[in-house]
Amino acid sequence: MSAQPKRVKRPISGWVVLDKPFNMTSTQAVGKIRWLFSAAKAGHAGTLDPLATGILPIALGEATKAVPQVQDGTKIYRFAIKWGEATTTDDAEGEVIFTSEVRPERAALEAILPQFTGTILQRPPIFSALKIDGERAYDLARAGEAVELQPREIDVDAIRLIDHGAEQSTLEVTCGKGTYVRSLARDIAEALGTRGHVSLLHRAAVGPFHDEDAVTIEQLEALDCAERDALLKPVWSGFTDLPEIRLDPHQASAVRHGNAVLLTGAGAPASVDECWASYKGEVLATGSVAFGQFQPRRVFNL
Structure with missing residues (x-):
């Protein structure tokens, strides 16, 4: 053949x-x-x-x-918490390690959600891709080693209850980078005096x-x-969440070679932390503006 x-x-x-x-x-x-x-x-x-x-x-x-x-x-997740069971992975994939007969009332759940908004500390799940001394946490956990991850600051913009039941509740969270929804479900359950894990997870938005x-x-x-x-x-x-800097042909040519350019015109910004530069509707580079100059960080070859 x-x-x-x-x-x-x-x-x-x-x-x-x-x-x-x-x-x-x-x-x-x-x-x-x-x-x-x-x-x-x-x-x-x-x-x-x-x-x-x-x-x-x-x-x-x-x-x-x-x-x-x-x-x-920013990310948006819709997720379900199954009440009464904690698992090794904080989701349905893991083995049940703790159980509880407590089932939270709707009012109690809604009352506690504000504690999980804003900048909060969160302990990542041991079955995660975070590295400990160069090794993935989930590899160490699967090998039976004790894994201890330090709490980290995360930003939760909003969290709301969509549906509540005796055995499972569905919520939606809008959050920043590094948020583990599995940890959020675990911690909400523990704060309500019970146990829980993520039984369903859907990411509805990324940036x-x-x-x-x-x-x-x-x-x-x-x-x-x-x-x-x-x-x-x-x-x-x-890049639609970032400011756009539109360049003329001469500026575009300079940026293509990685050079900074002076922005001119009445509306030209003097300072921008993060933005992208375009020419004729196509991206040329990402970068920043300081003292009226666009400084490319990463150039695109399109």
């Missing part, structure tokens, strides 16, 4: 806002999308647990340079990308190459 011809990798750039399916790792999802688009380069903006569903922004080509900005963006932007793997598989390409979001769509 003759060997199958090798798939040619394409230098394609843009975003696939994937609705990641249940029971698939983020790495598997990136591999699948990279294969479907024959992309030379791909990555994702923020790991989503295998048992979670929802928004996994996948960057192709030059969009991979925008991953840090997107994964640092500028939301549920309404998402496509499924099945939808992509049903399309031909040109139709799939048409669904790609442009690289700049990862």
Whole structure:
């Protein structure tokens, strides 16, 4: 039998806002999308647990340079807490290690939620990708070693109760980078004098990308190459939460070579911590403005 011809990798750039399916790792999802688009380069903006569903922004080509900005963006999660059981992983994948007969009343749950908003300290789950002396915490935990992670500051913008039942409640949280919803569920349950774990988890938003932007793997598989390409979001769509600096041809040429440029005109900003520069609607670079000069940090080759 003759060997199958090798798939040619394409230098394609843009975003696939994937609705990641249940029971698939983020790495598997990136591999699948990279294969479907024959992309030379791909990555994702923020790991989503295998048992979670929802928004996994996948960057192709030059969009991979925008991953840090997107994964640092605000996230929205909808999640269910199963009452009465704590697990090793703080979700449904783990073994039950503690039980409780206490089932919180709706009023008690709503009353305690303000304690979990603002800047709070959170202890990450031991089954997490955080590193301890160079080793992943989940690898140490699976090997039976004692894992102790120090509490970290996180920002929770809002948390609200969507539905309440005796055995399970559904909530929605808007939060910043580094928030573990599994830890949030565990801590809410303990604060109510019971135990609990995440039984369902859906990420509804990451930075500028939301549920309404998402496509499924099945939808992509049903399309031909040109139709799939048409669904790609442009690289700049990862920056819509940041100010845009529009450049003229001379400024654009300088920025393409990594040089700073003086911004002119009545509306030119004197200082911006983080922004992106564009020319004719396409991203040229991310960077900052100081003393009226745009200083590129990362240049895009589009």
